[in-house]
Amino acid sequence: MTKRISILGSTGSIGTQTLDIIEEQSDRFEVLALTTNKNIDLLVKQASKFQPELLVVGDQTLEEDLKNSLYNSSLKNIEVASGKQGLIKAATLSEIDVAVVSVVGFSGVVPTISAIKSGKDIALANKETLVAAGNIVIDEVEKNNVKLLPIDSEHSAIFQSLIGEESRNIERLILTASGGPFLGKTRDQLTEIKPKDALKHPNWDMGKKISIDSATLMNKGLEVIEAHWLFGVDYDNIDVVIHPQSIVHSLVEYVDGAIKAELGLPDMKVPIQYALSYPSRFPNKLSSIDLTKHDLSFTQPDNDAFPLLKLAYEAGKTGGTLPCVLNAANEIAVSEFLNENITFLDIPDYIKLVMNKHQVIDNPSVENLIEADRWAREECLNSIKYWKKGE
Numbered sequence: 001m002t003k004r005i006s007i008l009g010s011t012g013s014i015g016t017q018t019l020d021i022i023e024e025q026s027d028r029f030e031v032l033a034l035t036t037n038k039n040i041d042l043l044v045k046q047a048s049k050f051q052p053e054l055l056v057v058g059d060q061t062l063e064e065d066l067k068n069s070l071y072n073s074s075l076k077n078i079e080v081a082s083g084k085q086g087l088i089k090a091a092t093l094s095e096i097d098v099a100v101v102s103v104v105g106f107s108g109v110v111p112t113i114s115a116i117k118s119g120k121d122i123a124l125a126n127k128e129t130l131v132a133a134g135n136i137v138i139d140e141v142e143k144n145n146v147k148l149l150p151i152d153s154e155h156s157a158i159f160q161s162l163i164g165e166e167s168r169n170i171e172r173l174i175l176t177a178s179g180g181p182f183l184g185k186t187r188d189q190l191t192e193i194k195p196k197d198a199l200k201h202p203n204w205d206m207g208k209k210i211s212i213d214s215a216t217l218m219n220k221g222l223e224v225i226e227a228h229w230l231f232g233v234d235y236d237n238i239d240v241v242i243h244p245q246s247i248v249h250s251l252v253e254y255v256d257g258a259i260k261a262e263l264g265l266p267d268m269k270v271p272i273q274y275a276l277s278y279p280s281r282f283p284n285k286l287s288s289i290d291l292t293k294h295d296l297s298f299t300q301p302d303n304d305a306f307p308l309l310k311l312a313y314e315a316g317k318t319g320g321t322l323p324c325v326l327n328a329a330n331e332i333a334v335s336e337f338l339n340e341n342i343t344f345l346d347i348p349d350y351i352k353l354v355m356n357k358h359q360v361i362d363n364p365s366v367e368n369l370i371e372a373d374r375w376a377r378e379e380c381l382n383s384i385k386y387w388k389k390g391e
């Protein structure tokens with residue numbers, strides 16, 4: 001039977017790789033909806049290849065442009081929607097079996113929760129959704145009895161390492177981190193970092209936001225919180241090790257001392273395909289590794305040069321709206337760093353500033369989270385403006 005899919009964020013790094021897999025396995029999948037934020041040229045190209053029923057552009061001002069691009073073509077019968085409601089529509093289409101959520105940032109929260117409430121399985125790349133709204137997402141997954149399948153490489157590795165095991169036998173999860181492009185540098189050596197240097201990830205070719213998060217180690221902090229919610233493991237039982245080769249994608253240690261892991265070359269198509277084929281596996285010409293050609297090493301993270309990993313643990317342990325605020329302030333700080341309005345070393349300082357001002361709400365509702373996200377973005381931007389004025 002073919003699986004019917006919506007891809008939220010089809011024009012991004014994960015979205016385009018998901019479509020590559022679907023093209024390679026075209027008898028197994030059917031694409032019913034595709035979404036972009038602004039890249040309507042690529043969206044239309046994707047539509048002509050995959051013939052979905054619905055196209056969505058996140059930026060509402062581009063809805064007319066998208067309609068015009070379709071008007072004089074064989075695609076004119078495709079439905080068009082835009083904005084937040086459009087994303088929800090794509091995530092909840094009655095005919096789909098699974099929503100691939102590969103948008104970036106907090107924009108994934110409401111569509112993901114809506115899809116779960118409509119009984120859809122979720123293939124989740126968008127870690128920010130679990131960071132900001134993990135309590136609600138997991139609640140809804142249980143209530144609606146849907147599958148939440150991780151695409152993030154570390155979480156896919158842990159998910160695979162947990163198959164056949166009882167959760168009470170987990171001693172700890174061990175997330176691997178590449179260390180990013182500045183591994184081994186001291187804080188003093190990070191003062192002159194430019195966005196183009198921070199965007200050069202040593203092992204993975206990814207979107208801009210996650211590439212900067214990898215360079216600051218915030219990506220690993222977000223992944224610790226993501227792992228806590230996905231696998232129900234306490235923060236004290238989640239460790240991070242630096243593994244510069246990104247070949248061991250993460251590990252699980254059990255109470256008897258045995259460790260299970262998933263290994264492979266750094267290639268996101270493997271975890272994407274697994275999320276779509278689960279519980280089965282499909283043969284594919286995906287990367288195969290020659291283990292004799294790789295030395296594997298593991299060291300401790302440097303929390304002085306890269307303070308965001310520790311800060312994310314603190315936010316996760318406090319819980320409530322604090323992880324949502326950490327995420328929102330990070331989204332703003334990363335975007336301001338990419339626009340060269342703040343320095344690389346400013347990123348953690350602004351996030352801490354916003355977190356320190358926040359009044360945490362426990363057991364937040366979706367509305368509480370939307371408000372905390374809005375507040376933290378505004379607070380972070382205002383703090384940046386204030387400090388820049390004083391320069």
Ligand SMILES: NC(=O)C1=CN([C@@H]2O[C@H](COP(=O)(O)OP(=O)(O)OC[C@H]3O[C@@H](n4cnc5c(N)ncnc54)[C@H](OP(=O)(O)O)[C@@H]3O)[C@@H](O)[C@H]2O)C=CC1
Nearest residue numbers: 009011012013014037038039058103104107125126206207
């Ligand atoms: N790339 C990777 O290898 C990995 C990514 N992830 C996670 O997957 C998610 C996607 O990452 P990645 O593919 O790299 O990101 P990209 O920036 O490459 O793509 C993001 C996608 O989301 C769309 N988008 C961006 N902002 C919005 C918005 N406000 N509303 C609606 N759509 C939006 C983009 O549209 P447009 O094209 O117009 O910008 C694009 O389609 C992130 O959460 C990331 O952390 C996890 C593991 C690995």
Ligand SMILES: CC(=O)[C@@H](O)[C@H](O)COP(=O)(O)O
Nearest residue numbers: 152153177178179180214219
């Ligand atoms: C591919 C993937 O899952 C990314 O999250 C990747 O792990 C980022 O690399 P870092 O380990 O440098 O954060």
Ligand SMILES: [Mn+2]
Nearest residue numbers: 152153154223
């Ligand atoms: Mn990852």
